[in-house]
Amino acid sequence: MIKIENLHKKYGKNKILTGVDLEIPEKGIFAILGPNGSGKTTMIKSILGMVVPEKGKIFVDGKPTHPNGLYRKNIDYLPQIANFPGNLGVKELIRMIKDLRGIKANEEELIQLFGLTPYLDKKLSNLSGGTKQKVNLVLAFMFDSPIIILDEPTSGLDPVAMLNLKKLIAKEKAKGKTILVTSHIMSFVEEISDEIVFLLEGKIYFKGTIQELREKTNEIDLEHAIANILTENNA
Amino acid sequence: MLKILKYSFYDLIRSRWSYVYLMFYLLLGFVLLFLNNDLSKAVITLMNVIIILVPLIGTIFGVMYYYNSKEFTELLLAQPIKRSSIFIGQYLGVALSLVMSLVIGLGLPFALYGLFESSAIWDFTMLLVTGAMLTLIFTALAFNIALYNENKIKGFSYAILLWLFLAVIYDGLFLLSLIIFETYPLDKFTLIATVFNPIDLSRILILLKLDISALLGYTGAIFNQFLGTSLGLLSALGMLTLWVILPVWNIKRKAQKKDF
Numbered sequence: 031m032i033k034i035e036n037l038h039k040k041y042g043k044n045k046i047l048t049g050v051d052l053e054i055p056e057k058g059i060f061a062i063l064g065p066n067g068s069g070k071t072t073m074i075k076s077i078l079g080m081v082v083p084e085k086g087k088i089f090v091d092g093k094p095t096h097p098n099g100l101y102r103k104n105i106d107y108l109p110q111i112a113n114f115p116g117n118l119g120v121k122e123l124i125r126m127i128k129d130l131r132g133i134k135a136n137e138e139e140l141i142q143l144f145g146l147t148p149y150l151d152k153k154l155s156n157l158s159g160g161t162k163q164k165v166n167l168v169l170a171f172m173f174d175s176p177i178i179i180l181d182e183p184t185s186g187l188d189p190v191a192m193l194n195l196k197k198l199i200a201k202e203k204a205k206g207k208t209i210l211v212t213s214h215i216m217s218f219v220e221e222i223s224d225e226i227v228f229l230l231e232g233k234i235y236f237k238g239t240i241q242e243l244r245e246k247t248n249e250i251d252l253e254h255a256i257a258n259i260l261t262e263n264n265a
Numbered sequence: 266m267l268k269i270l271k272y273s274f275y276d277l278i279r280s281r282w283s284y285v286y287l288m289f290y291l292l293l294g295f296v297l298l299f300l301n302n303d304l305s306k307a308v309i310t311l312m313n314v315i316i317i318l319v320p321l322i323g324t325i326f327g328v329m330y331y332y333n334s335k336e337f338t339e340l341l342l343a344q345p346i347k348r349s350s351i352f353i354g355q356y357l358g359v360a361l362s363l364v365m366s367l368v369i370g371l372g373l374p375f376a377l378y379g380l381f382e383s384s385a386i387w388d389f390t391m392l393l394v395t396g397a398m399l400t401l402i403f404t405a406l407a408f409n410i411a412l413y414n415e416n417k418i419k420g421f422s423y424a425i426l427l428w429l430f431l432a433v434i435y436d437g438l439f440l441l442s443l444i445i446f447e448t449y450p451l452d453k454f455t456l457i458a459t460v461f462n463p464i465d466l467s468r469i470l471i472l473l474k475l476d477i478s479a480l481l482g483y484t485g486a487i488f489n490q491f492l493g494t495s496l497g498l499l500s501a502l503g504m505l506t507l508w509v510i511l512p513v514w515n516i517k518r519k520a521q522k523k524d525f
Binding site for chain 2: 041075078080081082097098099100101102103105107109113114115116117126127129130131
């Protein structure tokens with residue numbers, strides 16, 4: 031479904047990705063892990079065409095990504111930082127994105143799920159961080175695209191919203207979608223993901239199931255396994 | 266692209282500053298016409314205002330809009346929309362809303378004054394065309410500056426400097442060089458130097474149209490002498506169009522390569 035070949039990207043002299051090869055098959059939840067600054071967001075943004083890589087190819091649905099970005103109609107994306115035009119209301123923003131995509135969306139259900147009804151007419155600049163993230167989630171999940179990319183979906187969410195998010199992800203997975211997720215909350219990753227991809231120093235360090243990672247590192251829980259990789263590498 | 270244009274345009278129409286800009290032109294138009302009572306004098310005064318003010322407003326609104334809509338742009342970039350559509354759409358949204366303020370703000374008082382029965386209608390049209398061109402040019406230049414500079418303060422400073430350079434300093438340097446090199450034939454130099462400044466070009470365009478030889482100045486006289494009135498008019502208009510096309514083309518080119 032998504033295939034990355036020899037992806038290179040640097041910002042100025044700072045090399046972020048140095049030859050990433052990755053194949054993400056259809057269906058399932060894939061967690062992209064790695065320390066801060068390991069290039070998770072850069073990789074995601076490359077898939078989306080928001081970042082222009084120096085070298086390498088990316089295929090979505092078997093076709094190389096085209097700079098015109100029209101392949102993005104098959105991708106729903108949740109950005110890491112919920113930046114919205116502040117002078118718009120929540121309802122207006124949702125309507126606008128729907129209009130821009132020109133396809134039908136099931137935003138009502140999601141608004142109910144995250145309890146956003148009282149905020150619909152409020153301006154986005156007046157919302158709290160957690161509420162903004164909920165709006166962000168509504169925008170990402172309201173279209174029924176086969177690929178969903180979530181960059182830190184849990185940031186700022188309260189426990190109730192977190193539970194709802196997990197339910198939502200499970201529901202989308204049941205529909206046979208491909209879901210890419212980055213997160214620093216290991217319990218969340220452990221709970222939802224089928225497979226993990228570990229990025230380290232601009233390359234894929236590990237790809238496989240959580241079970242395989244545990245065996246490789248001789249650690250029982252994921253948090254320790256990841257810590258093991260990081261300390262081993264630094265040592 | 267039309268959808269982006271629509272949203273940018275609506276967004277700007279709701280902004281307070283568009284109204285301030287519109288009110289300014291309305292006021293200026295009414296004051297000039299109804300207190301002065303001389304249409305051709307009013308056109309000349311307006312020309313002097315437009316030639317300095319329109320570029321300033323175009324540059325400031327351009328950079329301001331680009332930086333303020335950064336979040337919106339990021340949101341759009343993840344949607345299945347071409348990059349060029351996003352940026353050109355936003356650019357046209359800003360430029361067209363400014364042009365609209367200009368046309369309504371000046372058109373209304375002139376129409377009420379009875380412009381349509383007077384012979385000055387073409388002079389006035391030329392004034393609006395130049396104003397529109399200058400808006401398109403300077404908004405495009407502002408977008409270019411903003412695209413190349415992530416830092417807001419730097420972007421703003423460059424934009425103001427650009428305006429200052431083209432509106433004030435350029436003429437100063439130009440005159441200075443004419444004085445220093447007065448013993449040399451300067452016709453061609455003058456002609457070329459004028460082409461490189463859209464503000465000078467616009468001034469000549471309007472003056473050629475008004476056909477006031479006393480106000481043409483050196484560059485205008487040379488334009489007149491070299492090309493004659495109608496050919497001069499056409500070539501100046503052509504150069505202004507080029508001044509719009511090149512920066513817009515570069516917005517497209519740069520937007521294609523930028524990381525977000």
